[in-house]
Every structure is written in structure tokens, then in C-alpha cells.
Amino acid sequence: MSAKFKEKLASALFGFTAAVSILAVALICLFLFLNGVPALADIGLPEFLFGSTWQPSSGIYGIFPMIVGSIYVTAGAMIVGVPTGLLTALYLSRFANAKIAQFLKPGVELLAGIPSVVYGFFGLMIIVPFIRTSMPGNGFSLLAASLLLGVMILPTVITVAQSALDAVPRSYYEGALALGADHERSVLQVVVPAAVSGLMASVILGVGRAIGETMAVVMVAGNQVQIPTSIFEGVRTMTANIVLEMGYAADLHRGALIATGVVLFVFILLITLLLNLIKRRSEI
């Protein structure tokens, strides 16, 4: 085999493997839009997005409660997970001694490896009963989903935030120390601001993880189609809506569920866009 041929072969192979992932995204897009858009046209975009009634049996498809549900659950997960995650990352990166980090780091990685159905089971057996006995409502609630999702986004937030903090040049920290600043001030006033775009990226990735999570949420959120008025009420997210009804949906109902997927997809697209915007800004 000539060297030139080998080179061409290698380049073709790598090109093909790269194309597979692009193709997968393209096919998913195509599927979503081909199946979702006709339903959207049938229902009418404003009615679909802002309609507050979801009654497939009567042919009424309004997903506004689910959009709000997804936003509420994601926001709740952020309130729980972001401060915890960022502070954990800060601790691991700058405060923990080597021995503690040795235990914590694999722990965080393990958290990322737990299947979401196991999280859901944990929520079902521990969080929901706890809320039922000590707070109003039956336990299946926005609060339960938020707590559970807050824990589930921790590994994403922690690992991304920690690598952002670890990537801050040592010279910044040493420069601050050499001016007589103590460790805390050097870290909080110099290292953290220097890592701010990476920290924002960690939060946004956390949002993406939370908004797309399905299984664990379905198991603890109650799934009533309603805009909750308190954190102890049940809530249904867009992802839950799809997975709960896909098994038996047909025709327009099925189209409406796929259209829900389209809306979810647009959300994720916006999040990715935001992430790229932040990345680009930090490169300047």
C-alpha cells in the first residue's frame, strides 16, 4: 500500500465516523420536524404553545402547563444544584487537601454514572415519602422533582466548574498572594473571576441536563397537567408528557407529542447557542 493511499484511507475513515454523528443529529432533526410540524400546523402554533388545556380525548392540545412545568422544575433544580455544585467545585479545586479530594472526586464521578431510573427510585422511596409526612400534599411535587434533579445535575456542574477553576493560571493566584492577600481572598477575588465564563458554562450545561431529564422526574413529579401554585403541588414537564402518552398515542395526539419534542429541541438549541456565545466571548 502506498503512503498516499494509506493517508487517503485514514482520512476517509475519520471523515465517515465524524459524519455518523452529524448524520444522527440531522436525522433526528428531520424526524422531529417532519412529524411535528404538520401537527403544529393543524393545532395552530399559538394554541399549542399557550393553550393551558391538554385533553387529547377532546382534541385539545395546549402544552403551556408543561412548558411552565419544565421551566419550574429546571429552575428549582438550579436553586438546589448550582450553589452546591459551584461551591463543591471551588472546594475541590482550591480548598480540599489531596486526601479528601481523593475520596470526593470519584464520588462525584460515581454520581454521574448512576442511571436516572435509580435516582427516580431513590426519589420515590425517600424524598416523596419524606415530603408527604412532613409537608403539605402527597409528596409527588415540584419540590421533589427539584430536589432530585438538583442532585442529578451536580456532577455536570461540579466537573465543568472544577476544570474551569483548575485551568486558571497559577500565576494569578501567586500574584495575589505576593501582594499580601490570604488564600481565601486570592481565590475568591482573583481565581474565581478569572474562571467566570467556565463557571457560567457549567451552569448552562446543568440547565440543559435538567430540562432534558425524563425518567427520574416522571417518577416523583406527580405529572398532573397544571400550572402549580405551590412547590408542594404536582407538575408535568414536557419530557414527562411525551414519555407518559407516547405508548398509546395515535394520529394528531402522536403528532402533538412529537411537536412537544420540537419545542424541547428548540429549548436545548437556545441553551447550546448561549453556551457558544459565552465561550466565544471568553476567547476574546
Place this chain on the structure above:
Amino acid sequence: MAKLEYHSEQKASPKMSVKDLNLYYKDFQALKSVNLDFPAHQVTALIGPSGCGKSTLLKCLNRMNDLVAGCQITGTVFLDGQDAYKEVNVNDLRRRVGMVFQQPNPFPMSIYDNIAFGPRTHGIKSRSDLDVIVEQSLRSAALWDELKDRLKKNALSLSGGQQQRLCIARALAVKPEVLLMDESTAALDPISTAKIEELVGELKDSYTIIMVTHNMLQARRVSDRTAFFLLGEMVEMGPTEILFSRPREKRTASYVSGEFG
């Protein structure tokens, strides 16, 4: 004549000094019972080949070696006659003994905030006080005229030479007594280097300066006294002109004449 000069130097009490200083990185001994005085308002240069311990000694003076895992020190470092490791708080020590690093390391924030960081750390909050300090520090580092209209700009947008002078200004902003310079021109072009050398000449009236350099010509141009290090030992210390022209030690003579490096 040489003898007389040595004698007269010993009389003035030094700003900083080290006594019987030994330093180990794990099993490796990087400094071997070093004794050295740094007289006030003079520029002392530490020279020697790579790995001779000159930077290590410099980092002992503001305890930056504390950050190095496995670093152990015996002996004493004095600042104004006080034990710098036992009688002075480490953050106070680092405020009083400022440092300029080899690579310019401005913080990724505005020029103003870079200089104000130190004073703010030490409790100065009033905007007008900070304004005065920023201007004074930039003037001392010969940067005010260049930068006075861009104080809000990010410091990373400056050239390498400007960044290094900004780092000097930042160090001066906390009103240090001693300024340590760790090969602070090594990463700079000749013109920036000349500017910083000139600056050092002006700053020694107000500060005691200790600089590490691998550039013997620079040591000759800038310093009043020079100490020559080899393999962790302080071989010879004396007035710069004498150390270069009439060294007592053979090892010094062969190093300053360029026989090894």
C-alpha cells in the same frame, strides 16, 4: 581598598538578611547554609547558573516557598531584625516584601483594579484614596502617561513590557519596603528591559531591591552588590564592581568571565 569597603558595609544594619539558611525539596538540598545581608536602599543582584538556588533564596524572602510541597527550611530570615517566619505574619511579610515575577502576571481585570487589588486587600476602600494610590503607583512605574486614559481597559490587552511595569506598579501600590524581582526582564524585549532597568535605578531610593538575574551584564548595569551562587552555595558576595573585576574566589572568576553558565 576592597577590605575597607567590606568593612564599611558591615556597619549599616541590613534591611533583610538570612542566617544559616538551608532549604530542602524533599531529599534535595537546594540551599546550603547561606548567610547574606541585603542593605537598605541598595540593589542586590543574585547571579549564578540555572539551578544554583538563587530563585529559591528569593522565594524564601517572602515565603512563596511555603506553597511548594515538601519544601523544608532551617535557619533564619530577618526583616528589620525580626524573624520573618516567626515574628511576622505571612500576609504582612508579603505586603512589606513585594515580588515581581519572571512572567508578567497581571490579573485578568482592568488596569485600575489590578493596582487597587493590593490596597483593597489591606483595607483601603475609599475611591479617592485608591485613585491617588493608582496614580502614584503608575507614575512610579513610569506608566502613568501611557495608561492614564485607559485605566478601565483590561490589563491583558497591554504589551508584555507594559504588563511587567504594571506588575511593578501593582507591587508598589501596597507600599512595600523591599522589592524582589525574579528574572523580571527575562521574558521581555531589549527596549522593555532597558526601561525596567532604568526604573530599578530610580526605585532604589525608596525601596530595597533584590533581583535574580541570569544576565551578568544586567547585574553589572543595575546592582550595587552582587552575590554569586553555585549548586546551592553562596560562593561570594561583594560590591558589584569588585565581584566582577576582582573576585576572590576562583569559581566566581570563571563564571563571570563566561567559562561556564
